[in-house]
Amino acid sequence: MALAKSAVICLMMMMVIHCGVSMAANHMVGDSAGWTIGHTNYQKWADSKNFHDGDTLVFKYNSQNHNVMRMSHQDYSSCNTSFPIAVYTSGSDRITLQGPGHYYFICGFPGHCEFGQKVNVRVTRSSSDLHPL
Numbered sequence: 001m002a003l004a005k006s007a008v009i010c011l012m013m014m015m016v017i018h019c020g021v022s023m024a025a026n027h028m029v030g031d032s033a034g035w036t037i038g039h040t041n042y043q044k045w046a047d048s049k050n051f052h053d054g055d056t057l058v059f060k061y062n063s064q065n066h067n068v069m070r071m072s073h074q075d076y077s078s079c080n081t082s083f084p085i086a087v088y089t090s091g092s093d094r095i096t097l098q099g100p101g102h103y104y105f106i107c108g109f110p111g112h113c114e115f116g117q118k119v120n121v122r123v124t125r126s127s128s129d130l131h132p133l
């Protein structure tokens with residue numbers, strides 16, 4: 001039994017080490033608060049993270065009350081929901097960041113973007129690039 005136990009521990013350690021060097025990260029938007037209104041300064045959240053090409057954003061929310069829209073910079077700034085680049089409504093959306101640059105997301109429900117449910121994610125070149133652009 002002791003042998004089996006140590007084999008399991010060894011396996012777990014290998015998984016941890018593997019995670020440590022894995023290229024892409026998941027970022028839960030708003031951390032444990034998720035994607036909602038009135039709890040989180042999403043820009044502060046984004047500014048405290050490093051996003052890399054190939055990382056995944058996870059938006060968790062109640063789909064009755066929120067959604068996720070990817071927007072142009074201008075429509076992000078003005079909270080104009082008329083022409084989203086993409087719309088996500090599952091309540092548990094995983095969006096992979098492909099390529100460096102800015103990704104602008106808002107909630108499309110009336111008033112939510114104006115109230116701060118919006119985030120500007122800046123993606124740097126790759127996981128191995130530790131220097132911000």
Ligand SMILES: *[C@@H]1O[C@H](CO)[C@@H](O)[C@H](O)[C@H]1NC(C)=O
Binds near residue numbers: 080081082
């Ligand atoms: C949103 O943008 C479109 C074109 O970019 C414009 O026609 C429309 O009036 C805008 N809506 C609002 C509410 O500003």
Ligand SMILES: [Cu+2]
Binds near residue numbers: 065066108
């Ligand atoms: Cu919302």
